[in-house]
Amino acid sequence: MLRTLALVVAGIAAFALAGTASAAARINEPAPEFTLTDSNGNSHSLSDFRGKTVVLEWTNAECPFVVKHYKPGNMQRQQAEATANGVVWLTINSGAPGKQGHVDGAGANAVIEKTGGKQTAYLIDADGTVGRLYGARTTPHMFVIDGEGVLRYMGAIDSNPSGDPADIAGATQYVEVALAELAAGKPVSTPVTQPYGCSVKY
Amino acid sequence: MPAFRLATAVLACTLPIGAALAESGPVRVDHATVELVSARLAVAPGERFHAGLRIRHDPDWHTYWINPGDSGLATRIDWRLPEGVAAGPIQWPAPHRFDLGGIVNFGYEGDLLLPVPLTVDAGIAPGTRLAVAAKASWLICKDICIPGDAELSVAVDVVAPGDAIPAARPEVAERFIASMAAMPRELAGIEARFADRGDAIDVVIAGLPAGIDPEALEIFPVEAQILASAAAPAARLADGLIGVRTPKNDYFVGLPERFGLVVAHGRGPTREAWTVTAVAGAVPVLPDLATGPVAAPASGAAPAGTGSQGLLLAMLFALAGGVILNLMPCVFPVLALKAMGLMHSAHDRRLARRHGLFYLAGVLASFLALGGLLVALRAGGEALGWGFQLQLPWVVGGLALLMLAMGLSLSGLFEIGGRFMNLGSELAGGEGDRASFFTGVLAVLVASPCTAPFMGPALGFAATQPAAIALAVFGALGLGLALPIVLVSFVPRLARLLPRPGPWMETFKQAMAFPLYLTAVWLLWVLGRQAGVDALAVVLAGATVMAFGLWLVGRSPSPSPASRVGAIAALALAIGSLAWASGREAPQAQSSAMAVTAHEAWTPARHAELRAAGRPVLVNMTAAWCITCLANERVALASERFQADLERHGITYLKGDWTHRDPAITAYLARYGRNGVPLYVVYPRGTGDGEVLPQLLTPDLVSQALARAGSGPAPASPAQTRN
Numbered sequence: 001m002l003r004t005l006a007l008v009v010a011g012i013a014a015f016a017l018a019g020t021a022s023a024a025a026r027i028n029e030p031a032p033e034f035t036l037t038d039s040n041g042n043s044h045s046l047s048d049f050r051g052k053t054v055v056l057e058w059t060n061a062e063c064p065f066v067v068k069h070y071k072p073g074n075m076q077r078q079q080a081e082a083t084a085n086g087v088v089w090l091t092i093n094s095g096a097p098g099k100q101g102h103v104d105g106a107g108a109n110a111v112i113e114k115t116g117g118k119q120t121a122y123l124i125d126a127d128g129t130v131g132r133l134y135g136a137r138t139t140p141h142m143f144v145i146d147g148e149g150v151l152r153y154m155g156a157i158d159s160n161p162s163g164d165p166a167d168i169a170g171a172t173q174y175v176e177v178a179l180a181e182l183a184a185g186k187p188v189s190t191p192v193t194q195p196y197g198c199s200v201k202y
Numbered sequence: 203m204p205a206f207r208l209a210t211a212v213l214a215c216t217l218p219i220g221a222a223l224a225e226s227g228p229v230r231v232d233h234a235t236v237e238l239v240s241a242r243l244a245v246a247p248g249e250r251f252h253a254g255l256r257i258r259h260d261p262d263w264h265t266y267w268i269n270p271g272d273s274g275l276a277t278r279i280d281w282r283l284p285e286g287v288a289a290g291p292i293q294w295p296a297p298h299r300f301d302l303g304g305i306v307n308f309g310y311e312g313d314l315l316l317p318v319p320l321t322v323d324a325g326i327a328p329g330t331r332l333a334v335a336a337k338a339s340w341l342i343c344k345d346i347c348i349p350g351d352a353e354l355s356v357a358v359d360v361v362a363p364g365d366a367i368p369a370a371r372p373e374v375a376e377r378f379i380a381s382m383a384a385m386p387r388e389l390a391g392i393e394a395r396f397a398d399r400g401d402a403i404d405v406v407i408a409g410l411p412a413g414i415d416p417e418a419l420e421i422f423p424v425e426a427q428i429l430a431s432a433a434a435p436a437a438r439l440a441d442g443l444i445g446v447r448t449p450k451n452d453y454f455v456g457l458p459e460r461f462g463l464v465v466a467h468g469r470g471p472t473r474e475a476w477t478v479t480a481v482a483g484a485v486p487v488l489p490d491l492a493t494g495p496v497a498a499p500a501s502g503a504a505p506a507g508t509g510s511q512g513l514l515l516a517m518l519f520a521l522a523g524g525v526i527l528n529l530m531p532c533v534f535p536v537l538a539l540k541a542m543g544l545m546h547s548a549h550d551r552r553l554a555r556r557h558g559l560f561y562l563a564g565v566l567a568s569f570l571a572l573g574g575l576l577v578a579l580r581a582g583g584e585a586l587g588w589g590f591q592l593q594l595p596w597v598v599g600g601l602a603l604l605m606l607a608m609g610l611s612l613s614g615l616f617e618i619g620g621r622f623m624n625l626g627s628e629l630a631g632g633e634g635d636r637a638s639f640f641t642g643v644l645a646v647l648v649a650s651p652c653t654a655p656f657m658g659p660a661l662g663f664a665a666t667q668p669a670a671i672a673l674a675v676f677g678a679l680g681l682g683l684a685l686p687i688v689l690v691s692f693v694p695r696l697a698r699l700l701p702r703p704g705p706w707m708e709t710f711k712q713a714m715a716f717p718l719y720l721t722a723v724w725l726l727w728v729l730g731r732q733a734g735v736d737a738l739a740v741v742l743a744g745a746t747v748m749a750f751g752l753w754l755v756g757r758s759p760s761p762s763p764a765s766r767v768g769a770i771a772a773l774a775l776a777i778g779s780l781a782w783a784s785g786r787e788a789p790q791a792q793s794s795a796m797a798v799t800a801h802e803a804w805t806p807a808r809h810a811e812l813r814a815a816g817r818p819v820l821v822n823m824t825a826a827w828c829i830t831c832l833a834n835e836r837v838a839l840a841s842e843r844f845q846a847d848l849e850r851h852g853i854t855y856l857k858g859d860w861t862h863r864d865p866a867i868t869a870y871l872a873r874y875g876r877n878g879v880p881l882y883v884v885y886p887r888g889t890g891d892g893e894v895l896p897q898l899l900t901p902d903l904v905s906q907a908l909a910r911a912g913s914g915p916a917p918a919s920p921a922q923t924r925n
Contacts, residue, residue, distance in 0.1 A: 064349045100346040135452050137305045138273040155453060161275055163341060163349025194426045194453045198347040199273040199305040 025134045025143065027191050031151040034130045036092070036123035039108035044090070044121055046149070053182055054088045055175060056143040057119070058136040058200060060101030061111045064163050065197035066139050070115045072165045075140070075157070078176055079118035087179060091119040094131030099201035101139070102126065128202040138197035144178045144188070153178040155193030226335075226354045233260040233342050238354035239315070240334065241378045243370055246363040248324035253356060254317040255279055255292075255338050256377060257310075264311040265340045267297035269424055271307035271431040275341035275349070279318060282335040282355075286323035293317045295384035296466045296475030297422055299433055302345065306431035308422055315381040328362040386464045386475035395483030397810065398457055399447070400889060403429060405480050407444045407465065414444075414467050421446055424462030427453045439869040457482065513671055517678035524682020537645065537687065551694055557638040558691025564642020565684040566677060572646065573676030577669045595733040599741045599780040601647060602725035605718045606745050607752060612715035615749070616756025645683060731826045731861055737782070744779025747772045800845070804858035806866050816888045818853045818911040823867055823881040825860040831880040838899035847905050851912025852887075886911040 025031055031054075035045040046054065057075070059066055069075040079089050095102035103111060108122045125131055134143060134154075144153035153174065160171035178188045228237040234257050241252040255277070257265055266274040281289045294316065297308040320334065335355035342348050361367065369375070391409035405421070419436040423429040434448040459482055466475040528537055610616065690696045722745075730738035751772025754765040802808060804821060812819050822839065824831035838844065848855055858867045860879050871881055874894060882895035884907045895907055 062346070064347065132304075137452075162339070163275065164339070164351075192427075192453050192455045195273070196275060197273060199302055199307070199343070201345065202303040202305075 025151050025154060027151055027154055029151060030149050031143070031145040032133045034133060036125055036130055037105075038121040038123050039103075039105040039112065041105060042121070044123060046145070049088045050149060051147045052086060052088050053147055053179065054090060054145040055082060055179070056134065056136075056145070057089065057091045058131065058139050058141040059091050059093055060095050060139040060198060060201060061103070061115070062101045063139045063198035068163055068165050069140060069157055069168065070117075072168060073116075074165075074168050074173070076116050076118050078173065081176075082179055083118055083120055085179070085183065089119040091117065091122045092125050092130060092136070093122070094125040094128045094136060095201040096128060097126055101201055128200070131200050131202065136200050138195040139200060140197050141195040141200070142175050144175060144182070146182055152182060152188045153191055154195075155190075156195045156197075159193070161194075161196035225357050226352075228256075228258075229352045229354065231342075231350045231352055232348045233263040233344070234258060234265070234350070236338060236340075236350075236352050236354065238334065238336060238338070238356040239370075239374045239377070240356045240358050241317075241370055241375065242358065243368045244359040244361045244365075245322050245367075246361055246365070247322060247326045247328065250319055250321045251358075252317045252378060253289075253320050253334055253358075254315045254378065254381065255336070255354070256374075257314045257316070257340065259311050259314065259342065262311070263342050263344045264300055264307075264309045265314065265342050266307065266309040267422070268292070268294050269308055269422070269426050270341075271299075271309075271426075272305045274307045274309060274343060274347070277316060277338065277340040279316070280337045280339070281318075282337065283320075284332050284334070286326040287332055287334065288321050288323075290319040290321075293319070293381075293385060295381055296386050296464050296473065299420065299422075299431075301432070304432075306433070307343075308431065313377065315377040317378060317381055322360065326360050328360050328365070330360040332358045332360060334358055384473070384475070386466070386477045389476050392476060392478055394463065394478045394480040396457075396461070396480040397483055402447050402449050403457070404445065404447050405463070406439065406483075407446075407463075407478055407480075410444055410465065410467075410476065411474075416444055418468050419444065419446075420466045421448070422464040422466070423448075423451075424464060425458070427451050427455055428457065428461050439865075439872075443865070443869075513674065516675050520675050520678035521682040521685075524679045525685055527679075527683050528686050554691040554694075556635065558688040560635045560638035561642045561645075561691075562681075562684040562688050564639035565646055566642075566680040567639075568643045568646035569676045569680030569683070570673055573673050574669075577672050595729055595737065596780045598725050598729045598732065599737075599744075602722045602729060602741065603745055603748055603776055603780070604644075604647075605722035605725060607748065609715040609718035609722065610749060610752055612711050612718065614712065616752045642684065646680065728826045728861070740779045740782050744776035747779075748776035751776075801855040801857040804856040804867070809856060812854055812856075813885060818851060818887045819885045820848070820853055820855045820908065820911070821858065821870075821881075821883045821885070821892075822855070823858045823860060823871060823879045825879050828860075828879045834880060834882075834897075834899040838901045838904045841901060843901060844904060844908075847908045851908050853884075853908055853911060884908065884911045887913070 031046060033046050035043055037043050057079075061067075061070070066075075082089050093101065093103055093108065103124065105124065108124060111117070112119070112122055123130075130136075136143075138156075140157045142153065142155060142157050143151060146152050156174060158168065158171035158173050160167040172190075174190055174193055177190065181188050226238065228235050236258075237256045239254055239256050241254070245251050257277070259265065266276050268276050270276050277292070279289075279292060283289060295310070295314075297310060300307045300309060300311075322332070326332075333355055334357070335353065337351060337353050339349070339351035342350055370378075389409070389411070392407065393409055394405055394407040396403055396405045416436040416438045420433065421436060423431075428451055429448040430451050432449075434446050436444050436446040439445040460479050463478040463480055464475055465478050466473055468474060726738060726741065729741060751769035754772070755769045757765065801822070804823070809819065809821070822831075822835075824835065826832075847853070858864070858870070860867045860871075871877060871879070874881055874883065880897055882897075882899065883892040884895060885892045893907060893910070895903065
């Protein structure tokens with residue numbers, strides 16, 4: 001019983017800690033600033049793209065859920081359409097060295113070449129700092145940040161959490177919808193969804 | 203003809219065996235073996251039975267529950283059923299948590315069976331062989347994840363009702379039994395409520411089986427996007443109430459009217475689980491959760507840590523609190539008596555020391571006994587706090603009678619063997635030792651309601667600690683209480699400062715009777731509030747009878763047997779009055795005896811309601827037997843200025859009365875690391891956290907705190923608590 005009470009106190013302390021620890025990305029609040037190096041050794045900061053809409057895509061080329069969207073070309077199509085409309089698309093790999101899907105610059109470029117990726121840049125976050133900052137937990141895991149740096153969408157790539165590429169056709173592509181709504185000056189109708197996929201291999 | 207029939211029968215028997223080809227059997231997939239199994243090889247028309255998906259995971263691989271948690275995917279079964287067969291939903295056994303680098307999932311490993319109820323139409327003809335088939339899909343993960351699927355089938359024969367039903371494979375039957383045993387059960391009487399706390403959601407569950415250990419509880423949200431997946435510690439808030447605060451899910455979008463939980467308890471084969479539906483509670487069961495924040499009280503002392511530093515600090519506070527107790531009005535008369543005893547023995551240093559030590563032993567023994575009792579009762583699940591002994595009317599009444607008896611003795615009505623309370627000249631004998639010891643006991647008994655400043659945090663700390671540490675804190679408190687007298691008895695120079703014995707002592711002795719009478723009056727007033735005016739009258743009658751008995755005893759130096767019998771009978775009657783009184787319960791106090799200022803009674807619901815509306819609130823936890831509380835109310839919480847401040851800042855004044863036992867208030871105190879009253883918390887306008895005020899209030903301090911609360915959330919300071 002005393003231990004229980006101790007637990008109440010400990011729990012209370014834990015709540016306080018949790019409050020600060022998960023001060024990650026919050027919807028409709030400024031997206032956390034970060035700087036990462038891309039597959040070609042160039043440095044990019046989120047603030048470099050102020051004024052433009054930015055998409056963050058967490059990836060792991062060996063994850064079946066990422067493959068689900070790359071193999072039929074769903075992800076590349078969205079990347080191409082977005083960047084054509086002036087959107088910045090940053091693919092981020094937070095896989096730790098030695099874990100599945102981790103790449104260095106050359107490895108990332110090989111993936112881009114193989115898949116025909118149309119992202120603005122492929123950023124490498126091998127220590128997982130930015131992934132944790134955003135609370136990225138699956139691959140794919142998508143974030144959309146508006147021109148003022150405010151987070152407007154976070155969650156799944158689409159509405160059908162399955163590993164079957166055949167399900168893409170009938171699913172709502174959330175990022176696509178969010179980008180269209182932002183471009184039209186409208187609020188994002190579905191700003192938060194539950195992401196699905198493999199866990200990020202921190 | 204018979205031969206033909208026999209042939210038909212043989213054919214009928216052998217056919218199903220040939221049709222066994224329709225069964226897929228176990229299928230090896232990536233990192234698992236999957237199979238569709240049936241609990242029954244045959245069913246009668248109209249029957250309900252269970253089929254199931256069996257997944258035998260490779261070691262360290264897992265698949266997912268209906269809510270997979272932070273990542274992952276629930277296993278799916280898409281049925282391909284013959285006409286006349288219908289499938290229900292998957293029955294999910296209680297899941298387990300998997301934490302991969304902070305990404306927390308819910309699922310299963312090892313040999314898993316997901317049962318599904320199937321019903322067979324009443325119109326299906328016996329003799330039919332049903333090919334029960336399904337496409338199962340899942341995500342299997344270790345540190346990497348692989349989605350998988352398989353087309354599976356199992357055959358089930360339809361037989362005429364009453365026909366013998368062949369047994370399923372023992373291995374399969376065993377899996378069904380194990381799976382059903384791991385199923386969360388509905389339990390009548392389980393109720394749960396939840397409330398939104400901004401960043402977190404509080405859930406309070408009532409009606410779980412008695413004797414569960416909150417530390418062994420695991421709570422799983424059935425729906426995604428409400429609660430965070432990481433394990434949140436559950437705590438017993440009061441008898442039969444379990445509370446758990448969970449941060450909101452990162453993908454939280456909104457709260458439904460109700461959501462489901464699976465609550466599991468224990469590990470291994472004895473693990474049990476229950477389904478719980480949490481309902482939005484306009485009336486959350488426990489208010490302390492409503493206030494959310496909680497942390498170290500203003501002094502910052504006690505519940506901060508369990509380390510040796512926290513213990514040392516708590517013991518220091520307890521020591522200081524004990525010293526201050528000496529000056530409390532309820533303790534002083536007893537100590538005055540003790541000091542008189544010392545005056546008598548001051549001429550003999552050895553004797554003085556001896557009495558000091560016996561007094562110390564008495565104080566320590568009773569503090570440890572009270573502390574031990576508190577610890578033991580708490581271990582038994584009682585929601586008690588410090589001062590609990592005064593929540594029992596018979597204890598209060600008993601103390602009142604004791605005070606009266608002592609007062610009467612000082613007034614000269616009687617003397618026990620001429621040596622009551624060290625007053626005689628015979629101090630060397632064992633009786634003097636005993637008197638010293640019991641003076642210590644008495645000091646503790648009467649001191650307990652006067653929770654001095656510094657004592658609250660220390661006792662709060664004590665209550666949250668393992669028994670040994672708790673007792674160390676109680677011991678330190680006792681040492682503090684005994685310290686002044688022990689010092690006087692050990693340092694002759696101090697003793698010499700006391701006035702010399704003389705005829706004035708008889709006068710002093712008689713004068714000291716009056717504080718004792720007043721103490722008795724106060725205790726009787728408390729009793730009246732606890733047990734009502736009828737009980738009070740009975741105890742007063744008992745007191746009169748007791749006085750009569752004592753008068754009989756004291757009338758002559760050597761009382762006759764008749765007067766002895768009379769005295770004993772009187773005492774028995776007095777004690778009987780206590781027993782009668784303790785059975786009474788006063789109508790719950792709505793009297794204004796304790797307060798001059800308009801206030802509302804504190805209830806969890808009212809508290810939650812006001813805070814939900816963002817209204818500033820002053821909470822005052824008090825009790826009729828708490829002198830510090832009453833002093834504070836008189837000094838700082840009753841003035842016109844206080845009333846005006848409340849009105850100016852629009853602050854609602856909620857007062858919780860802990861005179862009687864009240865688990866909700868006990869839980870609220872615990873939330874603030876306290877274990878006794880008073881406790882004052884001011885909540886600011888809006889959603890800010892409560893500010894704990896010191897245990898000794900001044901009008902200025904209260905006025906400033908009310909002004910801060912009225913103007914909105916206060917900036918963070920050590921005295922603040924955060925969410």
